[in-house]
Amino acid sequence: MQALCSVGKRIPKIDAVDKATGRAQYIQDLKLPGMLYGKILYSKYPHARIVHIDTSRAKQLPGVRAVLTGADIPEIKMGVYKDNRPLKVGKVRSYRDEVAAVAATAPHIAREALNLVEVTYEALPGIFDPEQAMQAGAPLVHEEHKTNVLKMPWKLHYGDVEAARKEAAFIVADRFTTTWVTHCCMGTSGAIAEFDPANNLTVYSNTQIPSLAQKDFLEALKAMGVQDRRVRVIKPCIGGGFGSKLDTYAYEYIAILLAYHTRRPVKVEFDRTEEFSATSTRQPTITYISQGCDKDGKLLFRDVSMILDNGAYTSWGATTPSVMMMPITSLYRVPNVRYEAKCVYTNNTYAQAMRGYGNPQATYAIESTMDMLAEAAGIDPIEFRRINANKAGDVSIQGLRITTCGLEECMAVVKDQLAWDRPKEANEGVGMASLIHVGGGARVYKSDGCGTIIKMDDFGKVDLFTGATDMGQGSDTVIAQIVAEELGLHIEDVHVIHTDTDVCPWDVGAHASRTTFVAGNAALGAAKKIKARLLELGAKQLESPLEKLILQDRQIRHREDAEKRIEIGKLLRKTHFSHAGQMLMAEYFYDPTNENMGRDFRGNMSMTYTFGTHGVRVKVDDETGKVRILNYVAAHDVGKAINPMLLEGQVYGGVMMGIGYALSEQVILEKGENMNPNFRDYKILTAKDVVPIAAPVLETYDKDGPFGAKGIGEPGCVPTAPAVANAIYDAVGVRIKDLPVTPERVLAAIRAKKGLDLCGRELSQDHPDECVIQQ
Secondary structure, eight states, X not given: OOOOSSTTOOOOOTTHHHXXXXXXXXXXXXXXXXXXXXXXXXXXXSSEEEEEEEOHHHHHXXXXXXXXXXXXXXXXXXXXXXXXXSSOOSEEOSTTOEEEEEEEXXXXXXXXXXXXXXXXXEEOOOOOOHHHHTSTTOOXXXXXXXXXXXXXXXXXXXXXXXXXXXXXXXXXXXXXXXXXXXXXXXXXXXXXXXXXXXXXXXXXXXXXXXXXXXXXXXXXXXXXXXXXXXXXXXXXXXXXXXXXXXXXXXXXXXXXXXXXXXXXXXXXXXXXXXXHHSSOBOOOEEEEEEEEEOTTSOEEEEEXXXXXXXXXXXXXXXXTHHHHHHHHHHSSOOSOEEEEEEEEEOSSOOBOOOTTTXXXXXXXXXXXXXXXXXXXXXXXXXXXXXXXXXXXXXXXXXOOBOOOOXXXXXHHHHHHHTTTTSOOOTTEEEEEEXXXXXXXXXXXXXXXXXXXXXXXXXXXXXXXXXXXXXXXXXXXXXXXXXXXXXXXXXXXXXXXXXXXXXXXXXXXXXXXXXXXXXXXXXXXXXXXXXXXXXXXXXXXXXXXXXXXXXXXXXXXXXXXXXXXXXXXXXXXXXXXXXXXXXXXXXXXXXXXXXXXXXXXXXXXXXXXXXXXEEEEEEEEOTTTOOEEEEEEEEEEEOSSOSSHHHHHHHHHHHHXXXXXXXXXXXXXXXXXXXXXXXXXXXXXXXXXXXXOEEOXXXXXXXXXXXXXXXXXXXXXXXXXXXXXXXXXXXXXXXXXXXXXXXXHHHHHHHHHHTTBOTTSOBOOSSSOOOOOOOO
């Protein structure tokens, strides 16, 4: 077998130098001739009727070219549920509601104009708790909907949970909550819209879904009365995604509307406060869960009920139950499962996709109660999980076909590297949690595909046009490695273009850890076509049997005769400049054979699944509640590491994001208003907070993946919170069931366990805890 030259190598990102030297162009760097600057006026109330909007003073300000309100624009519907529009009419339903927009010749003029827009509101009662929003008589966020509960039937029941409950020797049940957290992309959101004289539209946007955004913008043009025109989406360099750019947003449509009204390019760019307040968060959840096992520790049932705070409108956050189902039904072997989720309108901000797409919320409840159930059964937590571990060849109760599975190996590596059985000091504990995630695409649309076009020049260089989106994760590097490996080239010979819908093929978007698997297979398919043609031409030129030839080090070589070789570039020139010459080009569209879920939510949504186990050792200060992470081990079954260095980077970043989710991060909403819209008050972890992380890689080689690879973009953050919570319990004996696990919550639990209040006073019926916890 020919040794790999590019795949499996620690190759730096191909855009690293451009980013390090400032050559990379982000949306903030772009300026078009004649460009205007758009700004958005947001609601002053979480729930109110819009009585009147007076824009006359704003329109008279020198430099203002357009002022728009909801009354000035057509009915453009946005979001998964089509319950949102770019500028609101009638009433506002959250503080982030867009009420008016201005285009001016300079940003400061646009901001001044916003201050001149006068809006008269009639305040309405707000609803901010999803459980209260479900009660009869609660204020309706959308009156036409008749209820605050979305009509999304997230409900399944496989097997017989109640019968299994009666058979169980041990049962645990509890309630867990997760809160709002945000993506914290270093590059804030923004878009530029421009119409040409024929009303063809070009949008520059740092989107994760260029092909789907193109479709959405075409529909907006139709609503505007602009028929049969072209839409081109150009992606600047993206300064972080994490799921935040998987929908089209009001600011993009507002840029389009302002550009249409002014006939000038218009740029809408968020500042950091807007990025916190006017973009969408991870989906918050309330989870009621029970699990049971027999006397030997074998799981018998899992019963989960969730309430999701949908916020005022519906984006992809409302569909996260489709992914939550995966760990609920298929993390470990569980023969009887019941799950129901209700998404509920409130006057809070609305949720979007975020790394893990519901899996971290579900796994927090599952893996916390796995530890609780192991303790009830008197079984070591790792052994308990090993008893119930998934195995290659399994078909889960939901119909997920597990082709390769290194879960037990991941557990063993974590146990070894974390020194699980080592004696612990006072207030020191160890915890672990495992994960399952899609690793081979995730069919949520009719197509889960990606296209690739390869063009070779006369010198053996490749231009590769892919529908895939690189947003900092290194997909362009991985794709280049795959193609370089297949064609016997060096990675610098492959130029990846992924920025323009006018030249790049269709792709469903950068989500679900699918890019390496799906875009990688698309690139490999196109490269194989080129390779077959090169070998055919080489066999003729070298007068050798085709099966004796290989592509290596920019040459076509004979396997057994070292003298028989020709440079690929030279061969291409001979082919081009001969009689009836030709150039080598190929296209390939890869759409995996995964399945859409049926009405019963069964179906093999991914071609393969990524497994992993995280373990953590912590030290808890019982005087302050502060948790210090001493060591963290995150082991993943990745199929094949195309680029181990980039893979480790994904794991390190995912773990740190997960630790922030576990211990510190929270968007604080006070009656719907964001109270910490900045990096001073939003407690994201920084470089100072990095903990010792080991990222062992287990390769199981999945037959359907490019060179055996699975997706790994999201799993790094999935089981972190329960691993940390389990370690805290092991250290000081308190179970924290609400994220984030702040020092205040840990300290309150420690003192409550000792019969003390937060001030250290003895609790009694006469003297309840009067100290306030700052959440």
